[in-house]
Each structure stands twice: as structure tokens, then as C-alpha cells.
Amino acid sequence: MSYTGHCACGAVTVTLEGEPxxxxxxxxxxxxxxxxxxxSNNAIFQASQVTTTGDLAVHTYPAESGNDSIQSFCAACGTPVFGGSSAMPHVVAVKLGIIEQPHDLRPGMVMWTSEAPAWAVIDPALPQFPKSPPIPAAEVS
Ligand SMILES: [Zn+2]
Ligand SMILES: [Zn+2]
Structure with missing residues (x-):
């Protein structure tokens, strides 16, 4: 399986080989x-599965873990494209919104429910974590 995607303006494209x-x-x-x-909804891929074209702007901020969270956006239109962590440069969190439909990718777990607004509708069938779960995905959202 492979996936393709692009930002809202089309300046950034991604190709994803294999499954997250x-x-x-x-x-x-x-x-x-x-x-x-x-x-945010994030499909977690190995960096080696991801190719991209176009200019990305990057915003880095300190995550609760002490590592840096690295967020990449289309430099032209601002669409969120990737998340990542300084602790795991080989892992890329691809923002689900940019991936072309149709596909069957959907959240399998929910994190940081402690910060969700009161109106949030969270699937009770999914594993939930009030903050970061004890798995690497938490770092790269
Ligand atoms: Zn764009
Ligand atoms: Zn987050």
C-alpha cells in the first residue's frame, strides 16, 4: 500500500510507502x-517511508518530556504536514488531513484527553491517555 497527499494549496506533496x-x-x-x-490526527511512519516535495516551514517548541516537538507546515499556506520529536528523528507523524481519500487510516488511540475541551467527542472504544501514553507516538503528535 502507498498513500499520497498534499497541503491545502498543493505546494507541498507527500508520498507514503507502506503502512503506518x-x-x-x-x-x-x-x-x-x-x-x-x-x-490533531497523526499517522506514524518511519522517515524512510516518507518523501516530500515543496517548501516546509518549521516550528519547534519544548514538549513536556523535555525533548523538542518539531512541527512542519506548508510555507505557502500553513497547512500542518508533519509532527516530530528531536528524540526520534527517524519517526514522522503525518497529519491525517493531508492524506488523499479514500483510505482506511483512523485513530487507534487518543492522548492528552486531560486538555480536551468539554465539547470534545472522544470514541469510548479507543484507548485513552490523559497525557502522553507510554509509547513513542506521544512524542511526535
Ligand atoms: Zn500549501
Ligand atoms: Zn498534541
Whole structure:
């Protein structure tokens, strides 16, 4: 399987070879800021599975873990494209919104529920974590 995707303006394109090793939904405040108040949804790939074209702008900030969270956006239109962590440069969290439909990728776990707004609708069937779960996906949302 492979996936393709692009940002809202089309200047950034991505090609994803193979399957992600998971999809996480993150309600942390930083994700709410880039996701219009909702959660971010992130398909976690190895960097070697991901190719991209176009100019990305990068915003880096300190995560609660003490590592740097690295967020990449289309430099032209601002669409969130990738998340990442300084602790795991070989892992890329691809923002689900940029991946072309149709596909079957969907969140398999939910993190940072402690920061979700009162109106958030969170699938009760999914594993939930009030903050970062004890798995690497937490670092790269
Ligand atoms: Zn763009
Ligand atoms: Zn987050």
C-alpha cells in the first residue's frame, strides 16, 4: 500500500510507502492551536517511508518530556504536514488531513484527553491517555 497527499494549496506533496505503525489522536493544547480547536490526527511512519516535495516551514517548541516537538507546515499556506520529536528523528507523524481519500487510516488511540475541551467527542472504544501514553507516538503528535 502507498498513500499520497498534499497541503491545502498543493505546494507541498507527500508520498507514503507502506503502512503506518499506528494512528494517534492528540488533544494537547498545541494540537488544538494548529487544528482549529479540535484534535490533531497523526499517522506514524518511519522517515524512510516518507518523501516530500515543496517548501516546509518549521516550528519547534519544548514538549513536556523535555525533548523538542518539531512541527512542519506548508510555507505557502500553513497547512500542518508533519509532527516530530528531536528524540526520534527517524519517526514522522503525518497529519491525517493531508492524506488523499479514500483510505482506511483512523485513530487507534487518543492522548492528552486531560486538555480536551468539554465539547470534545472522544470514541469510548479507543484507548485513552490523559497525557502522553507510554509509547513513542506521544512524542511526535
Ligand atoms: Zn500549501
Ligand atoms: Zn498534541
Amino acid at each position: 505503525f499506528g494512528v494517534g489522536q492528540c488533544w494537547c493544547r498545541q494540537c488544538q492551536r494548529i487544528a482549529a480547536g479540535s484534535a
